[in-house]
Amino acid sequence: MNPKLYLLTYGCQMNEYDSSKMADVLGKSHGFERTLVPEEADVLLINTCSVREKAQEKVFSELGRWREWKQARPGRVIGVGGCVASQEGEQISARAPHVDLVFGPQTLHRLPELLDQNRRTARPAVDISFPEIEKFDRLPEPRAEGPTAFVSIMEGCSKYCTFCIVPYTRGPEVSRPLDGVLVEIAQLAEQGVREVTLLGQNVNAYRGPMGNNSGEFCDLALLIGYVARIPGIERIRYTTSHPAEFTDALIDAFGDEPKLASYLHLPVQSGSDRILGMMKRGYTRAQFVDKIRRVKAARPGLSLSTDFIVGFPSESEDDFARTLDLIDECEFDSAYSFVYSARPGTPAANLRDLVPPELKQQRLQQLQARIRVHDDAFKQRLVGTVQSVLVERPSRRGGGQMTGKTSSNRSVNFDAPPGLAGQFVDVSITEMTTNSLRGVRV
Ligand code: SAM
């Protein structure tokens, strides 16, 4: 019988992607199969996130619970990967001695060796280095799971926003060579993938080496053009991108490339220039608004998503009012919003944080309510239109319904046979619900 692997993932889409790669490498090297039941597992891995304090604290309470799991059967192995591992390194085994493997986001491909080393030495195996691009060369061939797939095109971040831990835990920006990206996407397309999301902490910093040491580099706008030419690929998304490097070429791509989905995630963080400056984001509100105005002109009907941090140290009523006002000005129809969380080792952690916690929560709710207004308006505008929907899977609601996404990243439920999964169908949108849309096939 094949050994079983249980994987717990915290954090962002990058982490989801990395977790699937952990399963792939251990499947290839040791024949591991994934299980959703921890009691069945021989190896438990937790892929961690340290972007906010809460996520980090959850890791240690989870590890506490796993001690008994390990004692229940000799030979069981516990591994901690991701950004908390990268940040804490050996400290993890000191605080939780039953942890056997500690590896960072850039060393997950070395899991097979770390597992063997741990079994050989009976000591924790730790590797949290940043061996640049080696990770991509060592990953097994991609496996499609349905008609959509994520493809990592770059790793790390070199922006050093004053609040953010990522540059310290994931290392500097490193782009994957163009050929490797295109080959992976072609392999996925052959397996039935129709939509790819190009993934990275800052995909618009992508500078993929081209050809054999030609010294030339491919940027994200050019990459989108190449991906669009891969047979079978009909829709392209990317996430996440930084406003300072959201270039004219990327704006033009929304006008010129029909395969580029009508959805843009561009994290702004705040509407106040004072706070943007303190965050070292590298753009002003006016520069951001100008880019949004131009991209919306290039692609009417574009869905616009962003990230916000509320309660950054010293954020005043006036700063926050500017953020609310920016939501209306740009009409963001979706957003990930967070209360500021001081991350040890980042410059902002040294600032005096005088915004009371209740006020931060209040602002968060106010902000989310404002986004909901624009989300509802966006969905309402889709009612009565016909949308091209990529059918993904049976709807969780059952009842013979299938679910898929519009180009603008909205989920739609409609009556259809399961055999339609993986195809684009035209759906007339009849109704909006809190989180999705309903429609009928035309
Ligand atoms: N590359 C993206 C950008 O251009 O901003 C962001 C990637 S970051 C890992 C994801 C989001 O986490 C950020 O946009 C920010 O809103 C949030 N975040 C990062 N550090 C945070 C902190 N210390 N407290 C609260 N939220 C934070």
Ligand code: F3S
């Ligand atoms: Fe973090 Fe800023 Fe990079 S939010 S991931 S340091 S762009």
